[in-house]
Amino acid sequence: MFVVTAKEMYDTDRYAMERVGLEGKMLMENAGRAIAREMEASLAENDNIMILVGKGNNGGDGFVIARTLLERGYAVEVLQCAETSDIRGDAAFHREVLLNMGYSISEYEGQDVESLLQDKDVVIDALLGIGIKGAIRPPYDYLITLINQYQGKVLSVDLPSGIPADEGYEVHQAVEADQTIVVQFPKVSSFLQHTAAFYGDWTTVDIGLPSNVIQSGENQKKVWGRRDVVRTLPSRSSFSHKGTHGKGLVIGGAVAMPGSIAMTSRAALRAGAGLLTIATVQENVTALAANVVEATYHTLPSQHGHIRSLGELDFSYDGIAIGMGMGRHEQAPTIMKEALLQTEGTLLIDADGLYALKQVLPSLSDREGTTVLTPHPGEMAHLLGITVPELLQRPFSYAQSFATEHDVYVVLKGAFTLITNPKGDQWINPTGNAGLAKGGTGDVLSGILLSMLMQPQTVEEALCNGVWIHGYTADILIEQKHSSYDLLASDVIDGLPATYRNIFS
Ligand SMILES: NC(=O)C1=CN([C@@H]2O[C@H](COP(=O)(O)OP(=O)(O)OC[C@H]3O[C@@H](n4cnc5c(N)ncnc54)[C@H](OP(=O)(O)O)[C@@H]3O)[C@@H](O)[C@H]2O)[C@@H](O)CC1
Numbered sequence: 001m002f003v004v005t006a007k008e009m010y011d012t013d014r015y016a017m018e019r020v021g022l023e024g025k026m027l028m029e030n031a032g033r034a035i036a037r038e039m040e041a042s043l044a045e046n047d048n049i050m051i052l053v054g055k056g057n058n059g060g061d062g063f064v065i066a067r068t069l070l071e072r073g074y075a076v077e078v079l080q081c082a083e084t085s086d087i088r089g090d091a092a093f094h095r096e097v098l099l100n101m102g103y104s105i106s107e108y109e110g111q112d113v114e115s116l117l118q119d120k121d122v123v124i125d126a127l128l129g130i131g132i133k134g135a136i137r138p139p140y141d142y143l144i145t146l147i148n149q150y151q152g153k154v155l156s157v158d159l160p161s162g163i164p165a166d167e168g169y170e171v172h173q174a175v176e177a178d179q180t181i182v183v184q185f186p187k188v189s190s191f192l193q194h195t196a197a198f199y200g201d202w203t204t205v206d207i208g209l210p211s212n213v214i215q216s217g218e219n220q221k222k223v224w225g226r227r228d229v230v231r232t233l234p235s236r237s238s239f240s241h242k243g244t245h246g247k248g249l250v251i252g253g254a255v256a257m258p259g260s261i262a263m264t265s266r267a268a269l270r271a272g273a274g275l276l277t278i279a280t281v282q283e284n285v286t287a288l289a290a291n292v293v294e295a296t297y298h299t300l301p302s303q304h305g306h307i308r309s310l311g312e313l314d315f316s317y318d319g320i321a322i323g324m325g326m327g328r329h330e331q332a333p334t335i336m337k338e339a340l341l342q343t344e345g346t347l348l349i350d351a352d353g354l355y356a357l358k359q360v361l362p363s364l365s366d367r368e369g370t371t372v373l374t375p376h377p378g379e380m381a382h383l384l385g386i387t388v389p390e391l392l393q394r395p396f397s398y399a400q401s402f403a404t405e406h407d408v409y410v411v412l413k414g415a416f417t418l419i420t421n422p423k424g425d426q427w428i429n430p431t432g433n434a435g436l437a438k439g440g441t442g443d444v445l446s447g448i449l450l451s452m453l454m455q456p457q458t459v460e461e462a463l464c465n466g467v468w469i470h471g472y473t474a475d476i477l478i479e480q481k482h483s484s485y486d487l488l489a490s491d492v493i494d495g496l497p498a499t500y501r502n503i504f505s
């Protein structure tokens with residue numbers, strides 16, 4: 001499923017009208033009817049419905065929705081919140097159709113809307129869509145305040161009014177919808193931390209727009225779904241052997257942090273790695289060996305309880321993950337530089353490794369092999385030299401510019417983890433829940449990703465599948481066994497068998 005900006009949506013609209021021959025009136029008819037049909041699932045037969053219609057095409061959709069619901073027998077009052085003379089084009093056309101069918105439209109002229117809403121069960125918000133610009137002006141500011149005070153159900157058309165489609169905007173005022181029915185493609189703002197909640201539950205409706213424009217655009221943004229996982233996750237050959245399933249190396253840990261590489265390693269093995277070696281400080285090996293019995297060990301020279309150097313480590317592995325629990329000490333950048341320059345295969349850098357990387361960033365350009373970075377927002381902001389709030393305003397752009405500039409894959413973790421390839425294409429992961437907001441879940445993700453990177457799939461597929469599996473496992477655990485309070489990172493490792501059985505069943 002494509003995810004779009006306002007510009008991509010308008011370009012698609014223009015292409016559909018000018019090149020394909022689908023008229024704007026027809027698209028608006030499709031949108032309004034499809035949205036009305038979708039809304040019916042949330043409506044009761046006797047609901048009193050108020051639809052608030054704005055001056056643009058979002059309002060135009062509103063006129064079609066009103067007509068469709070009225071024809072199906074619902075009690076709908078239409079409040080037009082703009083001067084009739086300001087309503088133009090397709091919206092004006094559908095306003096006329098509504099009137100020609102014998103229905104009436106009330107105009108907002110400063111009347112007491114709060115009282116009008118009192119006997120309503122549902123408010124449909126068709127005030128503003130993707131055309132919003134700047135701070136909300138009257139009367140929409142007042143109407144949005146009233147909608148947010150209203151106790152009944154609020155259903156928004158395309159976007160909750162006041163929320164822009166794109167990233168990079170501060171939101172001062174917007175409708176807090178219970179549900180949003182999105183026209184054709186989800187918009188970027190439905191995945192941003194500061195705007196996602198305004199949408200409530202959202203679903204998309206197909207209005208017949210072509211995807212050519214988006215497909216031929218420079219960069220694409222897509223949601224990675226279950227169907228993609230089932231399509232791309234490699235099944236195993238009966239004649240495979242442990243070497244076929246990847247020989248991986250995990251470098252990290254310190255005396256004070258033995259748990260993280262234990263979790264990364266156990267997760268990698270559970271996720272399917274054929275062979276796994278752990279390279280860590282000598283002090284930790286005995287304890288780790290009791291925990292991860294399937295792995296082999298390589299002891300690294302240590303100093304003050306952390307890795308001093310990579311010593312004589314052999315780098316001939318299919319995949320290497322470095323950084324988990326490594327600590328932020330003064331040898332770390334030298335170790336990272338050595339890993340960047342000596343390893344030829346796929347290198348995944350996580351956690352403390354990302355802090356070390358920041359100090360040797362230019363070495364990335366001397367690397368031959370594939371590099372994957374898995375930062376959480378704090379680590380990504382540090383790499384970029386910006387603040388976390390700045391990053392979260394524009395995660396898509398920042399991840400994209402970093403990935404393309406440094407020729408790396410970036411897995412920017414969060415409620416909607418964003419995967420970006422070195423060309424700048426992006427995938428959004430929809431799985432996962434707040435139970436994962438707990439120490440160690442990132443280490444588990446690194447292990448799953450290391451394993452995925454060693455299986456026969458593209459790097460993009462490996463990363464998207466790994467992130468999806470990690471989140472989906474947490475979702476199943478929350479649904480069936482745990483809660484978002486008690487879930488532990490190690491539960492996610494133990495939950496992997498059920499996920500695999502489910503995917504391959
Ligand atoms: N493929 C498609 O794209 C399809 C799109 N469709 C639908 O069309 C919607 C997009 O329609 P749109 O372009 O008319 O924009 P929309 O948001 O309804 O209104 C903009 C108006 O609002 C005003 N306004 C702006 N900012 C404001 C502010 N801060 N405070 C107050 N007012 C503000 C601004 O007024 P002005 O600045 O001109 O005075 C402008 O006139 C889209 O979301 C979807 O629902 C479907 O029907 C079919 C296919």
Ligand SMILES: Nc1ncnc2c1ncn2[C@@H]1O[C@H](COP(=O)(O)OP(=O)(O)O)[C@@H](O)[C@H]1O
Pocket residue numbers: 351375376413414415416417431432433434435436437438439440441442443444445470471
């Ligand atoms: N609210 C949330 N919803 C979904 N996933 C989440 C949420 N919070 C955290 N996660 C996921 O949990 C993991 C946390 O990783 P990270 O912050 O590196 O943890 P740690 O460093 O403790 O191992 C990431 O995969 C992230 O996407």
Ligand SMILES: [K+]
Pocket residue numbers: 058125126127128129156157158159160161
């Ligand atoms: K709206």
